[in-house]
Amino acid sequence: MAELDDDLLTDAAVDRLVSQGYDHVRLETMKRLVKFADRVIVSTPTLATSVREVNRSIVVVPNVVDPELWTRPRPMLVRESSDESLRVLYMGSWTHAGDLDLLRPVFARFIAEGRPIALETVGIADHDEGWFERLDIPAGRGNYPEFVSWLMDNRHRWDIAVAPLEDTEFNAQKSDLKFLEYTMLGLPTIASDVGPYKPMAAHGLRLARTEEDWHAALSEALGDRSVYLSQAVNAREYVEANRTLTDSHRWINAIMGRDR
Template structure:
């Protein structure tokens, strides 16, 4: 039996660190113990002709990558008889902006989509989006690596005079967080409960920070001790304690192909969540059972958050159900085999 060698060309930052998505989508799943023995996996930021039957290219790969570099990599892989598998978890063809950087990313993605022997995506929406650009697209849903999770106790319900709201996101989600401004302001003026908003990441523009800081209750920014995903996730699940977690998402072409990863993160945290009622979350979150869905308008968000402020028993029930779903269906211990099966199917043709 041949055990294929898999070279993972992960996407990395200008300082050489793998992006969080590279860990979630490739580095953690392909090194999980449940699929050890199916592949010999070697992660690398560069390609210099390493021997491999399968080469997995992640998103836009290098921070200095161009369409010409992508094409050159493809040519090298063809000469070395390696199967090219392309992993992408965002609709980068719909990346907003006409600036050279956005255009360059679209050209890189188009090159890899066109040339890949198989493409692995995170959502059915991405499969539909990319079907016209490549012959073979496989969906492998996101899952969390249980080895990185700290299972803190879910807080006992209690009627308190203080409720901590929380939001976590990367520095590309200013517009999403701003969706909540009017709802949070209204809640502050119409509830007797003391509120606090804690934010992990999520703010890239000074004007966003200025607007959020004008909320009529404390806004706290939590800073993790490390930004790399294998250190961040244990810190997040082991130290952050929110009564209600918030996941607003603007309805844009780019966002419609996103995954439900934030639902998984909040489930791991043991926090009940309120999520934008878009297909991203509606396909997974069972409204009233594992979370609440809210339309992207002020009244809907006020109603959803208020219901959790006033019903601590419901908060605990939603958090417990969401965590139960996570550990039964969306951790790598039960999902890593989907990655192995997808790679093997593409390799065997």
Template sequence: MIVGQRICNEGSSVTWKKLAKAGHTKLVFETDDLLSEVDPSNKQAVLFYDADTVRRYHENMAMADVITVTTDRLAEHARTVNPTAQIHVLPNQVPGWLLDHEKPATPDPSLITIGWRGGKSHDRDFGELARPLRSFLQHPRNRERMELHCMGADYTPRVTSNHSRTRWTGWHVSVADFLRAVDFDLAVIPLRDSVFNACKSDLALVEMAALGIPSVMSGVGPYAEAHMAGAPSVLVLNGTSKRPDWQGALRDLVDDPEARTQLGKQAREWAATRTIEANIHRWEEAYSS
């Protein structure tokens, strides 16, 4: 059995095709994004996933015996590409040690730390949050009691003013190092309503929940679905409202430390169902099928 992740480059596609033609090996095609619908603002990804690359991506998916995806939306797409393959939805999980990890102290423990994590590809996603967050941070009541901490890509310039506090931590060597360094009191997870994002997983929410960090997130795609399924979090509706109330949601949790603590505890209990250790049987079942 060969598991191939996002097989779409020319060289790997040649190998994949030879394996499929020989018929001696079962092929498992794995993907966790809808690569034919990459947001145009993600210029690096758009350049890489051009028409030929996406064509090879779909051709290789069509040759697979089994397809594994992370969301139901991706499974629907996979069925249109390869109706005969077995398709398994294997939601993203997190390592179990996160449930017992105590997050590090912030440089200034007197401040409430609002945190965001992610890469440069989230430029338009962060745009859903930037203006209201900037106003929230520079409000006279908040200037001396809170900060924004960005981890990964640096979006602090989009909310920085003379009356707000921000800091940035760049990339870590490994995912585990990053997770150990997260020091948020409250996480914000903005997501733009798009076809690509509708197929994404709720991994950002699961990571924060496993660390006991409550999240305020956009009411679209995987986060709306997770919230409806019972994930403890605060949902900010967008798509149905021209001005989603990020400030109101943040204010409620910032002003109520008990509610913030309780939501974090509930989130951690929920995340206990989303660990690799608790769900490894899903991969065993998919591969043994």
């Protein structure tokens, strides 16, 4: 049994990942594991199309979040602070550096305008720049349950979250997991109007495609912190009702081969 949440197999994906520092031997090992697996579970239909070139025994099981990790205590939906700045969270692995660059001209513009907005990254980059600051993950908090607990402890730092994503074939195969996680943090979210995020516009996600879109969406939040509150509530209701691990039958059926 193998499970994939990203394209780590196609030639284009391998070239991209190796250029970003991934070990080529490990990627080849992953490809062999997937090739000889009895079954491969993937998170999106587009990813299934790519993986099918290596192994045709594929099941699509959408990402979900574990409510045991994300709902104790239930995070607030509006940050309680006298700080006037709009504090924005972007989290992810260091492979998202190109996605982060989509926000560079947007925040450069806010800085030039003298607007009170601050972008804080978790992961993503290995150094601060003039338009964003890093929040380092403490030692010992890198495994997922501890990381989620640490995020919960720091929830008070942020008003809104962003999920920029370059419009590439590789990213089109990604899932909407970041939207799920931000939502369970109690953060309204603005995401790129591409592949995995498009369907979530119906469930409280604000989409942005151009620099002007991003600037307008963040400006709205800057003008009124509660402007996206109804979207955040809508998103929370959707995720809690449809995208949690409370009902694990899809995973059990996929693993046991009872999905067909």
